[in-house]
Amino acid sequence: MLDLNFVRENLETVRKALENRNFPTGLLNKFAELDTERRRIIGEADKINQLRNSSSKEIGALMQSGKRAEAEAKKAEVAGLKDNQTELETKRDEAENAMRELLSQLPNIPAEGVPIGADEAANVEVRRWSEPKEFDFEPKDHVDLGETLGILDLERATKIAGSRFAILNGAGARLSRALVNFMLDVHTSEHGYTETLPPFMVNRKALFGTNQLPKFEEDLFHIKDTDYALIPTAEVPVTNYHSEEILEAKDLPKYFTAYTPCFRSEAGSYGRDTRGLIRQHQFEKVELVKLAMPETSDAEHEKLTANAERILQLLGLPYRTVVLSTGDMGFGARKTYDIEVWLPSQKTYREISSCSNCGDFQARRMNLRFRRAGGGKPEFVHTLNGSGLAVGRTWIAILENYQQADGSILIPEILQRYMNGLEKIEAP
């Protein structure tokens, strides 16, 4: 959420930012009117409250000095304020809510230097690591490979759940578990993150804090008759961990990593990525979350992205990193790097991680602040998050990049100890 005063004083900057995001600017037209109306009503309501408070005090004084009749007269007078007061308070609530609703629907302002463009075509590659391997045979995709090896069963997943679900078996399930453990180990012991295992369901307040609500309701799986939804990413429970708290500057930055399943309805993506594990209703992810001071958040963002890239490097998977254009960025981000892994079957790079600096945008929504050493007013923390990495897509990348002509899969050496020493997945 943007700061009310910032929007008031920088209306044109905000308008420009929305345009660059391909975001409708209509909401802004109501801003000025809503803002003055809100302030006018607050002023009026305050005045009435003041009158009531001072009169009540006078009544108290009259009562104590025994002037009963005068007190009664005053009482009648103040009682007459009641209707007016109730009405103004209702209007005040309405005005505050309307403003909050407007602000909560505005996306974050992109950081300086983010490429301006309409969509992913305007994304800019910032680096590339390793070269795609040349195969002397036609590489298969992970569905062919996995099903032939008996480690991936999509048909039966459809039977017991539906489309966009999968079942991993044997070495396939083991590989997924190995990846999770490997990623968590690297992030905790080499990158300084604290492992956390959060709830997989969260309430609406948490979802508001990390911008899934109110705009992206239909992307979530809601639990009927409850306030809960299944988490679409661990970003939600982990970033909200310190919500409504005031942290001390000396405790920042804080690094968290969490393995969780993620649940997404994928409403509106019906024709896309229908084959295999790429886009599922349920997938697994190791998430990275940071809480940082404003002046270090850009540097922390670079480090977080490098931490995610490190996993691909250790696994020997070729990738490239792109900075998303204004038109392709998520709602709450000031700047986002996507890390894309090479998939031989598609002969292209596909997103495997998305690392964002949200600035104070989420912190304001969840009222997450910190206080500098020596006191002073609390300030909003900067929040950052990124996948480190999406486990399903890493699983795909390993199958496809490490496939052999006979359909077997070599296990990257660093993973072998997580696979009970297994060096190769072969057909039974």
Added chain:
RNA sequence: GGAGAUGUGGCUGAGUGGCUGAAAGCGGCAGUUUGCUAAAUUGUUGAGGAUCAAAAGUCCUCCACAGGUUCGAAUCCUGUCAUCUCCGCCA
């Protein structure tokens, strides 16, 4: 799921209708004192909002949350949520 208890500021903890945004202590910050460390001592110390160019000042709101009673609520009433204890159930 049943029975009961509790919910006050960074923490501990007073406060049962007006003078309490809230005693006291601890902690924090600033000063004084002191070879050093430590201690002592004085002052200060919640958040959000309106007004204002800004600051100061003034005012409003906030004692889990939402309602209600009252001229007036941290204090009385109702509901919700959370925590704790006992019982039941369960991984």
